[in-house]
Amino acid sequence: MSEKFSPTLRIGDLSDFIAPSQACVVSLKGLKATPNKPESQVKISNVKSQQTEPVKISLKDCLACSGCITSAETVMLEKQSLDEFLSNINKQKAVIVSLSPQSRASFAGHFGIPPLQVFKKLTTFLKSLGVKAVFDISCSRDLTLIETCNEFITRYKQSQATDEEKSKSSLPMLSSSCPGWICYAEKQLGSYILPYISSVKSPQQSMGAIIKHHICQTMGFRPEEVYHVTVMPCYDKKLEAAREDFLFQAGSDGGSQEDAGVCIPEVDSVLTSGEVLELIQLKEVDFKALEESPLDRLLTNVDDGRHLYGVAGGSGGYAETVFRYAAKVLFGREISGPLDFRIIRNSDFRELALEVEGRTVLKFALCYGFQNLQNIVRKVKMQKCDYQYVEIMACPSGCLNGGGQIKPKPGQSPKELIKSLEAIYMENVLDSDPFKNPLVERLYDEWLEQPNSEKAKRHMHTGYHPVVKSISAQLNNW
16 A cells, blocks of 8 residues: 555555554544553454444545554455446446546556557447446546636636735645645645645546536436446545545435435546556456447547547646646737746756746746655745645656556566656647537536536535544644
8 A cells, every 4th residue: 555545645654553653543433542551552353342333434534644554454445446346337337437548548558559549448348347438537637627727817816916815825726636635735734725725626526526417417327326437547536536525415416306315426436547457357358459449429538539639748737727828818928839847856846937028927836746745835834935826746757657557567667667658648649728628618518607607616616624633643643
């Protein structure tokens, strides 16, 4: 687990025992914590015998305190999603899979075939198992980019307002698509950092909202009949999908009242790139020999079957897209061609600026990896951050280097793999403007009305909550 989750969630002392200084701070029914006694060093499997009813702690209960995640739970976490995926197919659920472009690139690098062929072959493989449709998360990412651009313009204008308190909490705007960063911000940084984080959901959760609140009806299913699985480069996405913020009640959108009141997740399960590769190997499939199926164009960025399209940038292209849009809308500057990012500390910390009449009017940054992240956090805390927007990712090199990606081949270094994935990522993919995506335009016309509308805010945006540890837990950690 320590190698698979992002650096902000990794555990240094993984074991099957809870040491006195590691007592879990999550309340257990009828079980009193005794953190100061050596006897509390109890094997997790024995906890059940100390109470009348078994206690179940799920991922959404975790406070990321490094206190109780064990190697046994790690094995469970690695296997559970795959088993659940196959189980729901066997239950005749309407299983829909959404594929991330980073995972697509990971498969392309592993098998040595272009991303478009990977997508078509994965569609063949997954549908042979019983999956109803395979969609492209690049589609929902374009929607999140549009919402992010509009949110930034609103915040920028607020920052120019006379109300000092309102302007202070507007900028910098920090990206929200990385669950490792969000988990760290909520559980370690607290309320002083949360107002600066973008309210826009990640592409994974936006896709979940699109499928469960809108597209399932087009396909003839009720939300409760759909089992939505995402294929992602990151184990942290499992934590994100488990958030209570991304649950909704059946029947809340005017659908069937038969199961009204039942809580439904927007994303039911997350499989990593590596787990899907494991599934291919378990089924003993010759992936390269598979036929290529037509792509499901309902939510897939493909033009005429020959080219995929989307934004450049292996972590979503947030900083680039927002920068171009802000330059055009706020200052009338149309920027074409590659942007000139300047390396500050290392390749994972770069900045970009726009000058108008000799004055810097926009200053953005890319910040990848925990060490660089800490630098931004300190600046924000001291109110000395001179960036208006920061694209933050917990993993060094960003999402292409996520812990759930397929591992390097023998003799291949991680750096060589990342370099190859960066080249593969946009192969057969046309760099396109999210605002001109016809699929996204249709989603607004049929469902969300327009960017930043009340419907868009309800389905495409979320909130964050500081998680405060108990006093005893803080003393134990201290």
